[in-house]
Amino acid sequence: MSFVTILYAAMFYFAAAILFIGLAYRVYEYAKIPAPLKIPTPPAPMTQKGVAIRIFREVVFFESLFSATKWTWLFSWIFHLALLLAAFRHLKYFTDPVWFWVSFELVQVAGHYAAYLMLAGLLGLLARRVFVDRVRYISSPSDYLILVLIIAIAGSGLMMKWFPSDILAIKLFFVGLLTFNFSELPSDVVLLIHLSLVIALMIIFPYSKLLHAPGLFFSPTRNQVDNARSKRHVANWAKRMESTK
């Protein structure tokens, strides 16, 4: 086992632990904290099914953002879509045998071009942050850094087209991590940069605004049913104040 392989294996385990345990802990916290009052915003669904549809539309189409600002919507929707497509393409490195739909030509090609789309979306978002005075005002260094980090991930991933690594070896490495059947990671510079950046992203995820991903599902203005008049909604901590009258 080369030093690089051991180092990256260790880093990936560490990052994955932070990402999954961290996220699970956040979700646990969010779920545990009560929402003591009904605060859904209109159009507020009157059934649980309506809520599911509402959240679906927010997650898939970014509906509220669309009604707020078309440019931000366009850039961020493109970015997130591309992220999804790229993730699909990358599944081939983790599944053995590769899931049948991942191996489709379409998924692989789309995943490749997604990198360009992703860059376009991210650069648009970055431009907005830099050039729109209101957005510049609210941006802290970490807001720029996260964008730059993801731009660098997409960029380094794309670079591998020109600085290719042994794809089979990469796959063996990752499948090895998942099955504890370790195998060498090629030590090509572009690949290692790409992977290091991904590791960084995994680590900051549960400590940053990337928490907007689970956050959306726990947002009371979006996930509550509008039924306050027919159903009481008393939080545990408010029970001590309950009247007997």
Place this chain on the structure above:
Amino acid sequence: MASKFETPQVRKFPIIPKLENSATSHLSPFKSKEEFQSSLGYPGELVENWQEKAIDKMGDLLGKYRSLRVYLDSCIQCGACTDKCHYYQGTKDPNNMPVGRQNLMRSVYRRYFTLPGKYFPKLVGAKDLTKEVLDDWYSYYHQCSQCRRCAVFCPIGIDTAEISMAAREVMDSIGVGQKYCNEIIGKVHKIGNNLGLPEPALADTLEGLEEDVLDDTEIDVKFPLDVKDSEVLLVTPSADFFAEPHVDGLIGYAKVFHQAGISWTLSSHASEAANFGMFIGSYDNMKKLAMRIREAALELNVKRIVFGECGHAWRVAYSFLNTLAGPFDFLDPRYPVPQHICEITNGLIDQNVLNFDKSANDDMTLTYHDSCNVARASSMGGIMGGQFTIPRKIIQTVANNFYDMDDETIKEKTYCCGGGGGLLTDDLMELRVKGALPRMEALKHLIEEKGVTHMAAICAICKSQFSKVFQYYDLELDQIVSLHQLVSNALIMNKKEV
């Protein structure tokens, strides 16, 4: 007009203003005095170890309100909300951008409650809770009317109102309270309504109203107070008892009840629909205020509870009352608890119980202002969007000339009047005038295009606010009307019942 500030210019096409740092940092409402603080259970002045106490209180609230925790964590700083607040549009102050306002608390949250904020404060914009930060909190969390317009547009649904309520609660807990809200809550606890109007004075006022209506219509419309075994307990904002145009709305409710033959009563114990406990984010105070209504309903042995025209009161009533003061299993189960007066009138219209002479409102060309708390924090009629359709339907049933303002400024996207959320106080007049800008623009455009003369509303705060700020925008104060004033004008009354 003698004012130390300039009324913002009404723009032909609303464009997003450029930032002006600290444009309204000088605006802070008067602080609450010791006696009012203590009657609400808060310290009278800034406590000694306030920093520690404030952080403790924040921790407490973070564990009690999922909204607060999730919203402080989840903001992407995407900027989608930045231009959505009427106070930002009117003042240009970046701290009045919803996310700017949130960040005042978020930076403190990050510093004390998150790992990156503890170790890399600069990187993530985390800040110590200093006296300057506290002053900014006091200023800008009292420049938010908790109207939730920002929450409609945010991709995550982040509701700045939740954050400003929490901030006010934290400040109250360390002895920094706002005079206007806390004095009023004190009065309700003590006397029963926002105005501190005691029972005899209230009885007097209602008697006067009966005489007025009798003179006007020759019909003996009653305004009952504390009448046991009535069908309906009407809970209405105390402004309805004397302020213009509120009182004309109250006359409207009375006529509707009279005409429909529904027995009703007001209560001297619960002579106030408003619940300022919400504005200061205090569950305890909100609950105490809500309990008066339950007590009155029990005491008077009524079958239903109906709320008059009041925006935030309807929010508390529709969305919180059952939770705070329920279960209301002693009331008639055929009706939702509580009901809105518009639901009553609307139902009676549908049953053809009421007849109208629409031409009675022909001297007016009307539009309708969706009050933020009705539009964005409640509903009506048990249908999605009922809070938009029902009031409009009533107006169109009782009046001939009606137009809506621009789509971007009505229904769920409505603009606050500029005086909600506990800001309807003279010490914030500059903010109120500036915050009214987007609504004034939409109204003035409609006046130009369609010759609209009057705007109807179903919120006591909106009505008071408009009748005050209209003059700054060259409008007459009587151009704001109560919705049930229109009903009252057009309702055909049965004379033979006299």
